[in-house]
Amino acid sequence: MILMTSPAGLSADAFWATTLRRWNAVCWVLFAAMAVGITALSQGGGRYAALALLGAVALGFAVLHHFPANPLVRPHGYLAVLVLALGGLAYLGTSYAALFMVTLPHYWMFGRTPRISLAFLGLATTSTLLGGWVRQGWSGKFFGETMVGTLIVVAVGVLIGLWTRAVVEQSTERARLIDELERTQAELSEAHQRQGAADERERMAREIHDTLAQGFASIVVLAEAARAGLATDPGRSARRLRSIESTARENLAEARELVASGGQGQQPEPGSLAQTLRRVLDRFAEDTGLTVDAELADLDCDQQTRVALLRCTQESLANVRKHAGAGVVGVVLARRPYAVELEVTDDGTGFVPGTSTGFGLDGMRRRLAELGGRLTVTSSVGDGTRVLASIPLEGVA
Structure with missing residues (x-):
């Protein structure tokens, strides 16, 4: 049996099983042909002994x-029967060479x-030669036909068997590697x-924190x-209510x-970043009553840079509003x-920056890191806070 490479669409195991089934069918046909030949050509008691073997x-x-899965069925037992049958047929001088050639792949299967x-192939060779020697003795026919023919068949069978097993092992190894690769690709x-x-959950959380929250x-x-100023300053309370309405609408x-943009959030309007930040700062000053000193250079940035700097400004101002207790805010x-x-x-x-556990600063750092930038926070108790966001000039005209 010669096994080259499996056809397209068949794994090595499937191709091996299909080839074995085909060879088994061939074996049955050859066994039947040998039985017919033995019956037709043999004479006397040797015919029945050969048919029995x-x-x-x-x-x-x-x-x-x-019954390949039955523990009582041993492949080596079948090979032993085959060895004895070859020796018996060689002794009877009936079709032993044909049986040897037909069953040669079984030693490897x-x-x-x-x-x-x-080892079994060697036993079969020894059994065949022994049967021929007992029948023929040290005659020229034994050396010229039985021994030479048997050794040639065995040598060819050994070479084909070793080569076939090597090919099968390589095919099996390739199949194993392909399975591992497919498994690794699936896991990856x-x-x-x-x-x-x-990442999408984190981005959504950051967008919700920087906008809705x-x-x-x-x-x-x-x-x-x-509510606190309703009695003492109704006019200012009314302005704050208008700010609440405006913020709620926003x-x-x-x-x-x-919802509409798949979690991207509302993007700043095109134009100068300074104008966008100025509107945010004016609104912050109106809502909080804090003094805001701003120095805003007129820069045209790409959309990602605009969004990042706008969100950093909003988060910084929110932290000032909630935690700082400040009187003056500076933005540059x-x-x-x-x-x-x-x-x-x-x-x-x-x-103390190292003690901050909120989501805001970490969100700003990650947002800037996505653009190759960084966030530096400098602060100490009683001395105010400085937040510095830096983004490389690739996104700045």
Whole structure:
């Protein structure tokens, strides 16, 4: 049996099983042909003995083929029967060479290791030569036909068997490697999907924090201030109520934009970043009553840079509003030799940066890191806070 490469669409195991089934069918046909030949050509008691030996081989092969999973059926037992049958046929001088050639692949099919296969093949050779010697003695016919013919058949069988087993092992190894590669690709794809889902959740959380959550926080602060000033300063409370209404409308629009755009959030209008920040700062000063000193350079940035700097400004101002207790806030937008910088300072109570556990600063850092930028926070208790956002000039005209 010669096994080259499996056809397209068949695995190595499937091709190997298909080839074995075909060879088994051929074996049955050849066994039947040998039985007919023995019956037709042999004479006397040797005919029935040869048929009995051939029948024993066929029976052993049939049992082994139909009950491969039965622990009582041993492939080596069948090979032993085959060895004895070859010796008997050689002694009878009836079709032993044909049986040897037909069953030669069985030593490689049913031997569990190459060493076992070669051992049984050697036993079969010895049994055949022994049967021929007992029948013919040390005659010229024994040396010229039996021995030479048997050794040639065995040599060819050994070479074909070793080569076939090597090809099968290579095919099996390739199939194993392909299975491992497919498994690894599936695991990698699943990991990418999990990572993508985690990144999307993080991005959504950051967008919600920087937009809706900040708006709601502003509404809460304005509502508390408006309620406290209803009796003493109705006019200012009315302005704060208008700010609450405006912020609520903006939050509603932002929520609708988040749903409609798949979580991207509302984007700043095209134009100067300085104009966008100026509107944010004016609104912040109106809502809080704090003094805002702003130096905003007129820079044209790409959309991602505009969004990042706008969100950093909003988050910094929200932190000032909620935690700083400041009176003056300074905002500087400037172009440096290698980057655009946004600096937000306040004269509030300050804090220890390493103790901050909120989502805001971490969200700003990640947003800037996606653009190759960085966030530097400098603060100490009682000395105010300085937040510096820096983005490389690639996104700045």
